[in-house]
Amino acid sequence: MLGAAGYFGLAFAAAMIAVALGAFFRDPPRHSDSPPNCVLSPADGRVVAVSSDASGVDIAIFLSVFNVHVTRAPIDGALIEWERIVGGYAMAFRGAASHNARHRVVLTTERGKVELSLIAGAVARRVVPFVFPPSSLRRGQRIALIKFGSRAELRLPPGHAAVVSVGDRVRAGETILAEASASEAP
Helix, strand or coil: CCCCCCCCHHHHHHHHHHHHHHHCCCCCCCHHHCCCCCHHHHEEEEEEEEECCCCCEEEEEEECCCCCCEECCCCCCCEEEEEEEEEEEECCCCCHHHHCCEEEEEEEEEHHHHHHEEECCCCCCEEECCCCCEEECCCCCCEEECCEEEEEEECCCCEECCCCCCCCEEEECCCCEEEECCCCCC
C-alpha cells in the first residue's frame, strides 16, 4: 500500500522490519536422540560461563537478537516453581546480567533439583511463559519465549559434568550441555 502511494523507501523499511520480526519470532522444530543422562541446552546462543564445584554445575548462555528465543526444558522433570524476580537490565552477555530481572524456573528431577533462570537484557524486557506449575515437563519441550536479546542460566545438581566450553554455540533442545555420571543417571 505504501509503495502504491509512492512511498517506496518507507514500504521497503516496513517490509524489512516485518522480515526481521518474523525471523526473530521463529520457532523451528527441535529433536534430540541423546541418551537420557544428557542435559540439553534450554536456549540457542553462545556459552558465556561454565563453572562447577561441590554444589553443582552452572552454565550461562547469551542469546543475541539473531538467535531463536523459544526456550526449552533441559531435562525431564516436574515444574514446581516459576517465579518472576525484579532486577536491572544490564547487557545480557556481561556477568552483571546475573542480577537482572528474570524468571526463575525450578524442576525436580530424578537427579535432583534443576534451576533455570530466563534473564532479561538491555533490550529484552519480557518473558512469556508457555507452562505453569505444577506441570510435568519433557526434555526439549517449549517452556517460554524471551522477547529480544537475553540470557539463560542453568544450575545443575552435583553429579553432572559440563561438556561445553565458553564460546561454544548451542541450540535449544538439541545441544548437550552436561552429562550425569553413571552413578547419578536414572
